[in-house]
Amino acid sequence: MYTLTDLRYQSKRRSPEELLQQLQSFSLELKLSVGIWYFAPGGGRFHERYTPELSIPERLELAAEMAKYGVQGIEAHFPSEVNEENLHLYKKLEQEAGVRLVGLGPNSFWLKESEFGSLSNPERKIREAAQKAVIGALKMVKEAGATHMGLWAGIDGFTYPLGTVFYEMWDWFEGALAECLDEVPGVRIGLETKPYEPIPNNIYRTTGDGLIMAKDVEARLKNPTNRELLEQGHCLVGFQPEIGHILMGYEVLPYAYLRITREARLQHVHVNSQPLGNYDQDLNVGVVSWQDTEALLYALKMVGYNGYFGIDINPERLPVLEAVKINARALQIMNERIDSLPHERILDCFYHPEKNRGSLEMILAESYARTAH
Numbered sequence: 001m002y003t004l005t006d007l008r009y010q011s012k013r014r015s016p017e018e019l020l021q022q023l024q025s026f027s028l029e030l031k032l033s034v035g036i037w038y039f040a041p042g043g044g045r046f047h048e049r050y051t052p053e054l055s056i057p058e059r060l061e062l063a064a065e066m067a068k069y070g071v072q073g074i075e076a077h078f079p080s081e082v083n084e085e086n087l088h089l090y091k092k093l094e095q096e097a098g099v100r101l102v103g104l105g106p107n108s109f110w111l112k113e114s115e116f117g118s119l120s121n122p123e124r125k126i127r128e129a130a131q132k133a134v135i136g137a138l139k140m141v142k143e144a145g146a147t148h149m150g151l152w153a154g155i156d157g158f159t160y161p162l163g164t165v166f167y168e169m170w171d172w173f174e175g176a177l178a179e180c181l182d183e184v185p186g187v188r189i190g191l192e193t194k195p196y197e198p199i200p201n202n203i204y205r206t207t208g209d210g211l212i213m214a215k216d217v218e219a220r221l222k223n224p225t226n227r228e229l230l231e232q233g234h235c236l237v238g239f240q241p242e243i244g245h246i247l248m249g250y251e252v253l254p255y256a257y258l259r260i261t262r263e264a265r266l267q268h269v270h271v272n273s274q275p276l277g278n279y280d281q282d283l284n285v286g287v288v289s290w291q292d293t294e295a296l297l298y299a300l301k302m303v304g305y306n307g308y309f310g311i312d313i314n315p316e317r318l319p320v321l322e323a324v325k326i327n328a329r330a331l332q333i334m335n336e337r338i339d340s341l342p343h344e345r346i347l348d349c350f351y352h353p354e355k356n357r358g359s360l361e362m363i364l365a366e367s368y369a370r371t372a373h
Contacts, residue, residue, distance in 0.1 A: 002142040004188060008233050010261040010303050016351055019302065023343035026304055028297060030331050033073030033102050033268075033310040034066060034324060036081050038282075041316045050316050056081060060089055064097035065321060069328040073102035073308050075150065078137040080107050087144060102308055103190065103240070103268055104140055105150035106133040109198075120156040120173035120203055127176050134177070138184035147308070148267045150240050151177075152192040156203040173203060174213060178220035181236055185225035190240030190267040195249040197280050206249050207256040210239060214265060238267030242312055243293065244274035244282055253292050254299035261303045269305070270312040271331065282314035284323060286330040291364075297331075298338045341367060 014022060039059040043049035054062075063074050074093070076082040082090060082104050094100040108118040108130045116122065118130035134149075141149045156173060158164040181187070193210040194202045204210050214237035218230055226236055239260045246256045260266045271293070273283035286293060309331060315323035345363060349356040 001145050002187065003145075004186060004229065004234060005147055005267060005307070007235065007238065007264045007266065009264070010266055010305070011264040012303070016347060020344055020347055022304065023301060023347070026301060027339050028301055028335050029306060030070055030328075030335060031073065031308045032069070032071045032324075032328055032331070033075055033308045034063065034071055035310065035312055036060075036063065036074055036076045038312075038314055039063075039320050041314055044316075056086055057089060060093050062320060063093060063099050066324050067097045067099055069325050070332075071099055071324065071328070073310075074099055075103040075105075075310060076101065077107040077110075078104050078133070078140050080110070082140065082144070084140075084143075087140070090144065100146075101144045102147045103150045103310070104137055104144065104146055105152065106130075106137040108133040109152065109155040114155045117156045117169075117173075117203075119153070119176040120169045122168075122172075127172060131176050131180050134180040135183050138180060138187045138189075141187050142184065148188045148190040148238060148240070150192060150268070151189045152194065153203050154194065154198055157196075157199040157201045158203075159200050161201070169203060170213070170216070174217045175220060178217050178222075181217070182221055182223040182226060185223040186229065188234075188236050188238045188267060190238050192240050192242055192245065192270070193249075194242075194245040194280070197248075207239075207241065207246065207251060207259050211259065211263065211265075213237070214239075214263075233264070235263070235265045238265045240268035240270055240310070241266075242270035242272065243285075243296070244270075244272045244280055244312070247274040247276055247289070247292075248278065248280060250276055253289075253296040257296055258299050258303065261300075261305070266305060266307065268308055268310055269300070270310045271327070272312050282312060284313055284315075284330065285311070285327045286334065290334075294334050294338055297334055298341070301338060337367065340370075 036059050039062055040051050040054040090101040108114055113126055119127055121127050137149050191210050193204045193206060195205045196202055204213050217237050246253055271285050273285055273288040274281055275288055311327045313323055349360040
């Protein structure tokens with residue numbers, strides 16, 4: 001049964017004393033989810049696949065094994081990976097291994113018909129076909145009892161800035177999405193922004209772009225159920241930001257994620273590693289920018305984030321079970337490290353910087369020295 005997650009706690013403001021109490025008493029619960037699409041990576045633009053194809057039942061058997069590493073959720077695309085015919089297999093996975101279907105999204109970005117965009121396509125018929133896919137995914141969220149519909153507008157955007165009619169592009173996408181949300185009221189989406197790939201310029205490139213889009217879409221909603229939820233302070237356009245996509249756009253992780261929590265919109269988190277800029281690599285958590293990821297976790301600890309951490313990787317040369325084990329362990333180590341930090345001293349560095357010149361630098365150095373020993 002679908003229940004709208006209450007995210008309103010995320011926008012709570014705390015006094016310095018309350019924030020210290022929060023840091024000392026709250027620890028992130030690492031509820032992990034995995035994406036069924038990377039259980040057997042399918043190759044890329046420049047090479048054939050390195051691993052054999054796996055059926056959905058075979059992939060779900062792997063997901064059951066991942067429960068021992070702390071995996072509690074699985075994500076899939078509709079209708080290619082989850083649909084009306086195989087939903088019972090996901091429900092069986094939850095019953096037998098405790099791994100539930102938490103997020104699913106339409107794979108309309110993959111289709112040949114979406115060559116020039118899905119919900120922002122200049123052709124009305126193609127936009128309408130994309131809407132059917134989104135509506136189907138929203139209905140499946142309800143039927144499956146998932147938490148949200150993930151939405152990555154990977155194929156929507158533009159190639160050349162010159163001549164792009166931006167107002168039309170945004171209006172087509174946002175109007176079409178609003179109609180979908182009104183067709184299946186009360187279901188939240190989790191938007192995933194990205195600067196580029198597969199199209200050279202994605203329609204919503206940064207966190208700020210996504211926040212503007214979220215408000216524009218919600219302003220278009222007309223269904224009474226949706227309007228009532230918005231009036232109660234709930235969002236219907238939430239976010240599932242991915243570390244890799246944020247860093248591709250040269251954004252600062254804690255800054256970007258807390259821009260989202262400030263508006264109580266953080267539905268889900270996708271974690272991995274990524275060099276600044278570069279192509280989307282989906283590396284294992286912590287192998288690049290370990291400190292940045294710890295800073296993100298510390299920020300989420302501050303606001304009391306209680307959602308899932310989706311491991312979003314591309315283990316082309318590593319068995320997927322081993323990859324999930326490594327990522328789970330990396331997140332556990334990070335979580336233990338941030339819990340052990342001297343929170344009072346850290347907050348004092350922020351509130352009284354004139355008295356703490358170099359103090360935060362020493363705190364970080366000492367924390368790594370303790371880990372090394």
